[in-house]
Amino acid sequence: MFKKIIVPVDIATPEKGLDIFTKAASLMDEGGQIVLLHVVEEVPTYLAIDIPVDMIENAANEAQDRLTELRARTGIDATIELRIGPPAREILACAEEQGADLIIIASHRPDFSNYLIGSTADRVVRHAKCSVLVRR
Ligand code: ADP
DSSP: OEEEEEEEOOTTOHHHHHHHHHHHHHHEEEEEEEEEEEEEOOOOTTTOTTSOTTHHHHHHHHHHHHHHHHHHHHTOOOEEEEEESOHHHHHHHHHHHHTOSEEEEEOSOGGGTTSSSOHHHHHHHHHOSSEEEEEO
């Protein structure tokens, strides 16, 4: 079905990450690859004055730990990738660089249930060059 699947995980919503990760495993060809991706968002410089310089590094380490736990918990093999920047832009860049043939993304946070699709998922669907599965 699919050879390289990008699974962007917002570590603030781990149950969504688990759901899209296991879905990816069910759609992957034998010998395919899953990339578990978290994007650490940058803080605008006008807000960053009082923020410790290692904040991004700490957030990246935390994300690495959460994704490693997710992989261990499911027993599904995956590569872990961390990027820094606006999530939608980095998800799209990762998919292109990796030559992905599918992105699986969750639709929105559960508590924002009056929206059909969140802003990150919306941008990814509009601009991706490969197929996108929006998981509801
Ligand atoms: P919401 O606005 O409710 O947060 P989003 O569209 O931003 O909805 O998020 C939906 C999905 O997009 C997440 O479940 C995740 O799959 C992906 N996503 C959002 N932010 C990130 C991020 N920082 N890193 C990786 N994936 C993300």
